[in-house]
Amino acid sequence: EDQVTQSPEALRLQEGESSSLNCSYTVSGLRGLFWYRQDPGKGPEFLFTLYSAGEEKEKERLKATLTKKESFLHITAPKPEDSATYLCAVQAYFSGGYQKVTFGTGTKLQVIP
Amino acid sequence: EAEVAQSPRYKITEKSQAVAFWCDPISGHATLYWYRQILGQGPELLVQFQDESVVDDSQLPKDRFSAERLKGVDSTLKIQPAELGDSAMYLCASSPRGNEQFFGPGTRLTVL
Incomplete structure (x- = not known):
């Protein structure tokens, strides 16, 4: 069974204090790994897709990296508006040639001014 | 910018009643997903459609629970009868190629 574990569950940072969020996964036949941002009461917002170990993607203060067993979301000099829950999801092949997506439980990030 | 539409945004119902949620995906997106998300947890996939077929x-x-996507465009998720444990956010998402997903605003269901 595919498993996705995110850590820490919650993270509190001072504005400008850089850190990393972790997503470890166990899946057969990884098709892709996704990062989403979710604000309270809203649907998740797509951030990045990573397909192979060693791949990196960047967007403003966020940088996502991928290894064979985990992914990191690095946040550089965060601002209060970066406060949100960050979700990781893995996509794998299953029967019939379709892909199945499994989400982690998320890391709730709070950035304090 | 194209968005996934969902309605209603909020629904309060009593247990044993029937409820229905509607989703209109981004035009041209063949893959449609319904998720349930309990507060503090990640989305849990309920059903995935490829065009009008359940995959x-x-x-x-x-x-x-039942779900349909009759013409391969919009979709309806129904619960009958609703139970207290069904209280959650119901999210719809669509994808152009079955990879990254674009989510709607969700429907917050409260069962009393």
């Missing part, structure tokens, strides 16, 4: 409904409680 995964293994986590859908079929004794009370």
Whole structure:
């Protein structure tokens, strides 16, 4: 069974204090790994897709990296508006040639001014 | 910018009543997903459509939940009868190629 574990569950940072969020996964036949941002009461917002170990993607203060067993979301000099829950999801092949997506439980990030 | 539409945004119902949620995906997106998200947890896939066909409904409680996407465009998720444990956010998402997903605003269901 595919498993996705995110850590820490919650993270509190001072504005400008850089850190990393972790997503470890166990899946057969990884098709892709996704990062989403979710604000309270809203649907998740797509951030990045990573397909192979060693791949990196960047967007403003966020940088996502991928290894064979985990992914990191690095946040550089965060601002209060970066406060949100960050979700990781893995996509794998299953029967019939379709892909199945499994989400982690998320890391709730709070950035304090 | 194209968005996934969902309605209603909020629904309050009593247990044993029937409820229905509607989703209109981004035009041209063949893959449509329904998720349930309990507060503090990640989204849990209920059903996945490819065009009008169901490709995964293994986590859908079929004794009370049903989903359809008759013309391969918009979709409806129904619960009958609703139970207290069904209180959650119901999210719809669509994908152009079955990879990254674009989510709607969700429907917050409260069962009393």
